[in-house]
Amino acid sequence: xxxxxxxxxxxxxxxxxxxxxxxxxxxxxxxxxxxxxxxxxxxxxxxxxxxxxxxxxxxxxxxxxxxxxxxxxxxxxxxxxxxxxxxxxxxxxxxxxxxxxxxxxxxxxxxxxxxxxxxxxxxxxxxxxxxxxxxxxxxxxxxxxxxxxxxxxxxxxxxxxxxxxxxxxxxxxxxxxxxxxxxxxxxxxxxxxxxxxxxxxxxxxxxxxxxxxxxxxxxxxxxxxxxxxxxxxxxxxxxxxxxxxxxxxxxxxxxxxxxxxxxxxxxxxxxxxxxxxxxxxxxxxxxxxxxxxxxxxxxxxxxxxxxxxxxxxxxxxxxxxxxxxxxxxxxxxxxxxxxxxxxxxxxxxxxxxxxxxxxxxxxxxxxxxxxxxxxxxxxxxxxxxxxxxxxxxxxxxxxxxxxxxxxxxxxxxxxxxxxxxxxxxxxxxxxxxxxxxxxxxxxxxxxxxxxxxxxxxxxxxxxxxxxxxxxxxxxxxxxxxxxxxxxxxxxxxxxxxxxxxxxxxxx
Ligand SMILES: *Cc1c(COP(=O)(O)O)cnc(C)c1O
Numbered sequence: 001x002x003x004x005x006x007x008x009x010x011x012x013x014x015x016x017x018x019x020x021x022x023x024x025x026x027x028x029x030x031x032x033x034x035x036x037x038x039x040x041x042x043x044x045x046x047x048x049x050x051x052x053x054x055x056x057x058x059x060x061x062x063x064x065x066x067x068x069x070x071x072x073x074x075x076x077x078x079x080x081x082x083x084x085x086x087x088x089x090x091x092x093x094x095x096x097x098x099x100x101x102x103x104x105x106x107x108x109x110x111x112x113x114x115x116x117x118x119x120x121x122x123x124x125x126x127x128x129x130x131x132x133x134x135x136x137x138x139x140x141x142x143x144x145x146x147x148x149x150x151x152x153x154x155x156x157x158x159x160x161x162x163x164x165x166x167x168x169x170x171x172x173x174x175x176x177x178x179x180x181x182x183x184x185x186x187x188x189x190x191x192x193x194x195x196x197x198x199x200x201x202x203x204x205x206x207x208x209x210x211x212x213x214x215x216x217x218x219x220x221x222x223x224x225x226x227x228x229x230x231x232x233x234x235x236x237x238x239x240x241x242x243x244x245x246x247x248x249x250x251x252x253x254x255x256x257x258x259x260x261x262x263x264x265x266x267x268x269x270x271x272x273x274x275x276x277x278x279x280x281x282x283x284x285x286x287x288x289x290x291x292x293x294x295x296x297x298x299x300x301x302x303x304x305x306x307x308x309x310x311x312x313x314x315x316x317x318x319x320x321x322x323x324x325x326x327x328x329x330x331x332x333x334x335x336x337x338x339x340x341x342x343x344x345x346x347x348x349x350x351x352x353x354x355x356x357x358x359x360x361x362x363x364x365x366x367x368x369x370x371x372x373x374x375x376x377x378x379x380x381x382x383x384x385x386x387x388x389x390x391x392x393x394x395x396x397x398x399x400x401x402x403x404x405x406x407x408x409x410x411x412x413x414x415x416x417x418x419x420x421x422x423x424x425x426x427x428x429x430x431x432x433x434x435x436x437x438x439x440x441x442x443x444x445x446x447x448x449x450x451x452x453x454x455x456x457x458x459x460x461x462x463x464x465x466x467x468x469x470x471x472x473x474x475x476x477x478x479x480x481x482x483x484x485x486x487x488x489x490x491x492x493x494x495x496x497x498x499x500x501x502x503x504x505x506x507x
Contacts, residue, residue, distance in 0.1 A: 030505060031071065031073065031078070031081050031082075032069070032071055032505045034073045034077050034081060035070070035071050035072045035073055036072060036073070037072055038072065039072045039073050039074045039077065040072070040074065041073055041074050041075040041077070041078050042075075069505070069506070088487075088488060090427070090431075090432040091301070092104050092105065092106060092107070092299075092301075095430060095431060095432070095458065096431055096432070096450065096454055096458050096459070096461075096462050097432040098431070098432065098433075098434045098448045098449055098450055098451075098462065099432065099434060099435050099447075099449060100242075100244075100404045100406065100434055100435035100438070100447025100448055100449045101194065101242060101269070101270060101404065101435060101438075101447065101449065102294065102300075102435065102449070103269075103270060103272055103291070103294035103295065103403075103449060103451055104301070104432075104449075104451065105272075105294075105297065105451035105452065105453040106297075106451075106453035107297045107298065107299045107358075108297060108361075108362060108365065110361060110365055111297060111298070111357075111358035111361045111362055112358070114357055114358070114361040115354050115357045115358050115361070117357075119134050119135075120134070120135060120138070120353070120354075120357050121354075123135050125348075125349035125350060125353075129332075129333065129334050129335060130332075133332065133333055135350075135353065136325050136333035136334070136335070137333050138356065138357060138360055139157055139325045139350060139353075139356060140325045140326075140327055140333055141360060142157060142309075142356055142359060142360045142363075143155050143157060143309075143325065145360065145363055146290070146309055146311060147311065149271075149275060149276070149279070149363075149371070150268070150279060150280055150281055150288060150290070150311035151279025151280060151281030151282045152280070152281040152285075152288070152311035152312060152313060153281075153312070153313065153314055153317060154311070154312055154317050154320060154324075155309050155310065155311040155312075156168065156309060156310050156312075156320050156321045156324070156346075157307065157309050157325075157350065157351050157356055158321045158345070158346045158347045158350070158351045159289065159307070159308040159309065159310060159346055159347065159351065160304075160305065160306055160307060160308065160347055160351050160352045160355075161291075161304070161306040161307075161308050162194075162196065162267070162269045162289055162290075162291040162294075162306065162308040163196040163199070163200055163308070164308050164346065164347075165289025165290075165291075165308030165309065165310045166196055166197060166200035166201075166236070166265075166267065166289055166308075167200045167203050167204060167346075168289070168308075168310050168321060168343070168346050169265055169287040169288070169289055169310050169312075170187065170200055170201055170203075170204035170206065170233075170234065170236075170265065171204050171319075171343045171346075172287060172310075172312065172316050172319040172320065172343055173204075173233055173234045173263045173265065173286075173287065173316070174204055174205060174206070174233065175319045175341065175343050176263070176315065176316055176319055177233050177261075179341070180261065183205070183233065184206075184230070184231055184232060184233040184262075185206065185207055185231045185232075185233070186206060186207050186208070186209045186231055186232045186233065187201035187204075187206040187207075187208055187209070187232070187233055187234055187235070187236060187265075188209050188210075188211050188224070188227055188228070188232055188234070188235040188236070189201065189208050189209070189210055189211065189235075189236050190210070190211045190212075190213055190219050190237060190238075190241070191210055191211065191212055191213055191440070191441050192213050192217060192218075192238065192241045192242050192243055192439055192441055193236060193237075193238050193241070193242065193267070194238050194242055194267055194269065195438070195440075197236045197238075197267065200236075201236065206233060209227060209232075211223055211224060211227060211235075213441060216245065216397065216399045217241065217243040217245045217397040217399060217441070218241065218245055218246075218247050218248070218249070218399075219235075219237060219247055219249070219253065221249055221252060221253075221256075224253060224256055225256050228256050228257055228260050228262055229260065230260060230261065232257075232260065232262045233262060233263065234257070234262055234263040234264065234265045234286075234287075235253060235257055235262065235263075235264055235265065236265040236266075236267065237250070237253065237264070237265070237266055237267065238266075238267040238269075238270075239266050239267065239268065239270075239273075239274075239280070240270060240273045240274070240402040240403060240404075241439075242406075242438070242439035242447070243397050243399070243406050243439060243441075243442070244273075244382060244401045244402050244403060244404035244405055244406060244447075244449075245397060245399045245400075245401070245402065246273075246274075246400075246402055250264075250266075250283040250284065250285065251283055251284050253284075254283065254284025254285065254286075255284070258284070263286040263287060263315075263316075264284060264285050264286050264287075265285075265286065265287050265288070266280050266283075266285040266287070266288040267288070267289065268280055268288045268289060268290040268291075269289070269290060269291040269294055269295075269308075270291075270294065270295070270403055270404075270449075271290045271291075271294075271295040272294065272295040272374050272375060272378045272403055272451070272452065273375060273378060273379060273402040273403035274375050274402070275295060275371050275372070275374055275375050276368060276369075276371035276372030276373075276374070276375055277372060277375050277376075280311070281311065281313065285313070286312065286313045286315065286316060287310060287311070287312050287313065287316055288310065288311050289308045289309065289310045289311075290308070290309060290311075291306060291307070291308055292306070292307040292308070292309060292355055292356070292358075292359040293305070293306040293307060293355055295374075296358070296359035296362045296363060297358065297359070297362045298354075298355045298358045298359070304352075305352045305354065305355055306352065306355060307351055307352050307355040307356060307359065318339065318340075318341040318342075319341055319342060319343050320339065320342060320343075321342060321343055321344065321345055321346045321347075322336075322337055322339045322342040322344060322345065323335040323336055323337045323339075324336045324339065373452075374452050375403075375452075376452075377452035378402075378403040378450075378451055378452040379401070379402050379403060381450040381451065381452060381454055381459060382401050382402065382403050382404050382405050382448070382449065382450055383400075383401050383405075384450075384456075384459055385405055385448055385450055385459060385462070385463060386401050386405040388459075388460075388463040388467075389405075389407060389463055389466055389467070390407075392411070392466065392467050392470035393407035393408070393409075393411060393412075393446065393466070393470065394407060394408045394409070394410035394411045395407055395408075396408050396410075396442045396445075397442075403449055403451075404447060404448060404449035404450075405447075405448050406439065406442055406445050406446065406447045406448075407445075407446045407448070408442050408443060408444045408445055408446065409422060409444035409446065410443075410444065411470070412470070412473045413444065415473050415474065415477040416477065416481070417473045417477050417480050417481055418444060419436045419437060419444040419445065419446055420436060420437075421480045421481050421483060422446065422466075422469055422473075422480065423436050423446070424480075424483040424484045424491065425469050425472070425479075425480045425483035425484065426465060426466070426469065427483070427484040427486070427487055428483055428484050428485050428486045428487075429465035429468070429469070430465075431462055431465060434446050434447055434448040434449075435447040435448075435449075450462070
């Protein structure tokens with residue numbers, strides 16, 4: 001379907017009809033509002049404790065005479081309510097979810113099945129090592145596998161998010177610098193970095209110096225050479241960076257930094273762009289986190305759970321979080337606490353173990369060839385979108401794209417239609433909007449990451465929608481400016497929703 005194709009008209013009419021139709025879900029309200037005296041959705045077994053014993057088991061003052069605000073709904077009422085609510089969510093299970101940087105890809109169901117294996121799901125972190133050999137073995141194998149993928153001698157599995165991995169990595173850098181005589185003052189961060197980097201570096205006690213990108217959107221070697229002094233502890237680079245562009249001079253970054261006793265930190269959250277093709281350790285990178293919940297597939301909308309393992313070069317091994325999982329000569333697995341230079345624990349117990357199970361399952365089910373295919377197809381899909389949309393949307397950096405592509409609203413803003421409007425209009429076409437207004441170095445950014453799990457038909461449907469919206473901006477800009485039209489609620493006050501959430505229902 002091309003931009004001017006008239007087959008788009010029925011879609012529009014359909015949307016207008018849908019917009020006018022009464023929205024059943026809006027009448028639905030909250031589950032509490034369905035409460036009707038006497039409705040029941042459960043059956044409790046008969047009391048099998050003598051009534052007199054109750055006073056002993058649960059003293060009177062701890063019991064409530066009646067439940068306030070009791071919710072009385074039938075089973076069918078509960079099921080329909082939550083099923084209708086679930087349909088309001090855009091989800092990866094319903095279609096393309098192109099949030100740039102977040103890697104919202106299909107999560108294979110085999111991961112869930114293995115994570116629910118009772119031996120994994122029901123084990124307790126306080127069990128002695130001899131009772132949890134299988135879980136320790138899984139962590140040991142995952143570390144071996146990530147060591148191979150990263151090209152690094154050791155990896156810690158403790159951090160529970162990408163940003164937590166950053167903090168872990170920078171704390172190791174700090175400890176290493178202290179050992180070398182001086183923690184130093186600055187962490188260098190390019191202006192194209194992920195937004196979590198300045199926060200992580202500041203948490204670890206550093207001041208931040210920003211590095212301006214060059215016209216390709218990558219780190220400028222001359223600017224870097226000038227900025228690296230004996231006061232700099234490390235450079236944090238994002239690979240690929242937030243424009244989806246590969247930093248091709250990484251080995252030179254490492255040389256410049258190492259010559260001054262500084263470290264090279266790499267944000268490998270989006271390893272799906274080059275997993276199985278290149279290894280960060282081979283590029284001279286000293287420390288890198290990767291997001292298992294992104295590249296190695298765990299559902300991660302809504303803030304978690306995640307895992308952000310950190311790989312380190314030989315120089316940083318002594319500072320890894322403790323305990324580590326080791327294999328004894330007799331083949332048994334144990335936790336090693338004896339690391340005198342460790343930065344200590346970064347998390348209670350062993351991190352988000354369920355995510356570790358999913359990641360190893362995913363890696364094993366893909367195999368080495370499959371992992372390489374992930375990167376190849378992620379890159380192919382992003383470049384396909386780039387090629388199809390580049391005459392309809394402005395491309396601020398025209399460098400070859402890896403796993404994501406960043407457009408801007410420059411071609412639309414003359415009609416007073418902006419990134420937010422385009423994102424809202426996409427919802428009318430049944431797509432989750434991309435990441436918007438990020439990275440900050442692109443005004444009005446639209447950051448699109450299709451991921452490798454999308455078939456060509458879905459990519460085409462998305463591009464058709466984006467092209468149709470670009471056409472609408474020319475012909476009926478008001479339609480886009482006032483979108484969405486088909487969703488049960490229109491534009492929300494997102495700041496208020498985040499700052500003042502209503503978490504408890506009161507009559
Ligand atoms: C997602 C992401 C992070 C942060 O990861 P969290 O798990 O959300 O803390 C850091 N850097 C990049 C490049 C990312 O895409």
